[in-house]
Amino acid sequence: MTLRTASEGISFARELETRLGAFYGAIGERWPEVRDVLAPFAAGSAKCIADVQRAYYGVITDAIEGGFCFELEPTDYPAADPSALPEDVEEAVAQAAVAEESICRFYEDAAEQSRGLLADMPRIFDRIVLRRRAALAELKAFAAKKEA
Amino acid sequence: MAILEAPIQEPKHIRNYIGGEWVESSGExxxxxxxxxxxxxxxxxxxxxxxxxxxxxAATEAFPAWRQTPPVARARLLFRLKELMEEAFERASRIQTQEHGKTIDESRGESRRGIENVEVSCGVPSLMQGAYAQDVASGIDEWLAPTPLGVYGVIAPFNFPWMIPLWSAPYAVATGNCVVVKPSDEVPLSQDLVAELVEEAGFPPGVWNVVHGGASSASALLDHPDVVGITFVGSTPIGRDVIYKRCGETGKRVIAQCGAKNFLTVMPDCDIDRTIAAMMTSFFGNAGQRCLAAANCVVVGDDRFYKDFVGRVVDRTSRIRLGYGLDESVQMGPLRDAGKKANVVRYIDAGIREGAKLLLDGREPALVGDYPDTCFLGPTIFEGVDPGSTIGAEEIFGPVMSVMRAADLDEALRITNRNPYGNGHSIFTQDGRAAREFAYNVESGNVGINIGITAPMAFFPFGGMKDSFFGVLHTQGADAIRFFTESKVVIQRWF
Structure with missing residues (x-):
């Protein structure tokens, strides 16, 4: 079902982040040799949740368009699945990168649609995308090194 | 999306909070x-x-010691209260949805707005400073000391059960007064929670009291000789003919923030998508039950713009999800009760009878989820509404949009200003000149430029003019500080 309200959008962001954080955790459990490398990524997800919630609870007022700020399809942003790890670690890291891309897209679209409607929220989304894109580059570099 | 867990699972037996004690009422x-x-x-x-x-x-007895409590100490208690409110934020929000019906986003917005008033009142050591002039005559100095007056009554409506009492009460106690808050008897739970937090914060007994009841309890506050002032938010007939009048008769200070009929002017150069998003919130947020909800949409522009714009508004409105506000996907909740719904339906019937064209009929709404439709009414849109007709002129207090046309901004202003209310009018435009012209000439206490809900932040007064306001000073911000204090002037000479 199309996400339209701020509350739905924030809950969906939380779900994407939680699943990705758990996915990193599951990779680390299964392949302990990459645990330390992936730990900051899992922590990054937790920080994003905190940032988004802090911004939402800090700026939400009855006067902004909280009920009418998004038209987002959840299926456009597939989440990581911590219960379905692939056979090898390279593939797992590649899947994490795909999920990171998906979350970035979600935040970009959410920022674009809510600009001017949700006060400070789009700025937070933009900032998260910047941070995540940098992390994604690191993840891809790590994946490339692993494959080599 | 999941439905959020409701904090109130069993019916709560409400007691009054008087003199720091939870007191059983003998009333019905x-x-x-x-x-x-x-x-x-x-x-x-x-x-x-x-x-x-x-x-x-209890408030009267608490006053002398509270008045002598240094403002900085009073502020620290308010800081503590703010902290507790932040901790209770989600609970408070969900309670609002349960007792009022608004969506969870709206409730969280209300929670934030309420807390912001507590935040502003925490600045009382600065806000309450007076003025000093040395040598007003040779060897004579003069100063002004803002001085608390005693006990204030806060009479609140049903539509913002958490926030509206907080437009007044924190400022009253910050400035050294004591309060008796009487929430609406339709929505007692939010202020019951506030009383719990006040107790936990450690306010001295009697400083902040909450007494539940209806019109009779409000009358008792109005007539009580020891109450020095009243803040009231509600309808114009009650505010003007009862509250304002009786406060005059009994010598009380008064803020009476009353009804509204808000006009939203749409210029042809507006950002259409964002204007429509803002309109959804303005007309249908809180199911139209707010004094800053837009009611009349005045569209300026040629036929082509008008048809395209109104068509898009109707399309967007028809997709609003109606249901239980704890369902995060819901965009509009029910009206507060069946009587209020019946009243709005009467207005819809009047609109049809008086010849307005019904573009969207909310009388048989589709709901998200399986709930009784007792209080639900879908968004409704009329076009061709005469500004002087029943639905064009009177406050409906429900999700009804009346669309009317104006040839230009001047005509839009004339239509808007002809209405007796002056609470929150808006314009949507990208033309700075038009925006200035509108803000300068519109007769409204709160004015929006590309803002659908013209609610001032806590550090600004909540405006209101004409039949929307009776009194001099307003709630919130510096106005509230002045309302709750007497400007005592001392002139001094030493021989």
Missing amino acids: HREVVNPATGGTIAHAPQSTDEEVGRAVQ
Whole structure:
């Protein structure tokens, strides 16, 4: 079902982040040799949740368009699945990168649609995308090194 | 999306909070019903006059010591209260949805707005500073000391059960007064929670009291000789003919923030998508039950713009999801009760009868989820509405948009200013000149430029003019500080 309200959008962001954080955790459990490398990524997800919630609870007022700020399809942003790890670690890291891309897209679209409607929220989304894109580059570099 | 867990699972038996004690009322207890589910969530008392008197007495007794408490110490208690409110934020929000029906986003917005007033009142050591002039004559100095007056009554409406009492009460106690808050008997739970937090914060007994009840309890506050001032938010007939008048008769200070009929002017150069998003919130947010909700949409522009714009508004409106506000996907909740719904339906019938064209009929709404439709009414849109007709002129207090046309901005302003209310009018445009012209000439206490809900932040007064406001000073911000203090002027000479 199309996400339209701020509350739905924030809950969906939380779900994407939680699943990705758990996915990193599951990779680390299964392949302990990459645990330390992936730990900051899992922590990054937790920080994003905190940032988004802090911004939402800090700026939400009855006067902004909280009920009418998004038209987002959840299926456009597939989440990581911590219960379905692939056979090898390279593939797992590649899947994490795909999920990171998906979350970035979600935040970009959410920022674009809510600009001017949700006060400070789009700025937070933009900032998260910047941070995540940098992390994604690191993840891809790590994946490339692993494959080599 | 999941439905959020409701904090009130069993009906709560509501007691008054008087003199730092939870006191059973001997008055009749009425059922409080969740308007979305139909379930009983509380039993709230109709407190007797004697019980109201006891609260005023507790406040009166607390006043001398509270007045002498340094403002910085009072502010620290308010900081503590703010902290507790932040901790209770989600609970408070969900309670609002349960007792009022608004969506969870709207409730969280209301929670934030309420807390912001506590935040502003924390600045009382600075806000309450007076003025000093040395040598007004040779060897004579003069100063102004803002001085608290005693006990204030806060009479609140049903539509913002958490926030509206917080437009007044924190400022009253910050400035050294004591308060008796009387929430609407339809929505007692939010202020019951506020009282719990006040107690936990450690305010001295009697400084902040909450007494539940209806019109009779409000009358008892109005007539009590020890109450020095009243803040009221509600309808114009009650605010003007009862509250304002009786306060005049009994020598009380008064802020009476009353009804509204808000006009939203759309210029052809507006950002259409964002204007429509803002309009959804403005016309249909809180199911139209707010004094800053837009009611009339005045469209300026040629036929082509008008048809395209109104068509898009109707399309977007028809997709609004109606249901229980704890369902995160819901965009509009029910009206507070069946009587209020019936009243809005009467207005819809009047609109049809008087010849307006019904573009969207909300009388048989589709709901998200399986809930009784007792209090639900879908968004409704009329076009071709005469500004002088029943639905064009009177406050409906429901999700009804009346669309009318104007040839240009001047005509839009004339239509808007002809209405007796002046609470919150808006313009949507990208033309700075038009925006200035509108803001300068519109007769409204709160003005929006590309803002659908013209609610001032806590550090600004909540405006209101004409039939929307009776009094001089307003709630919130510096106005509230002045309302709750007397400007005592001392002139001094030493021989």
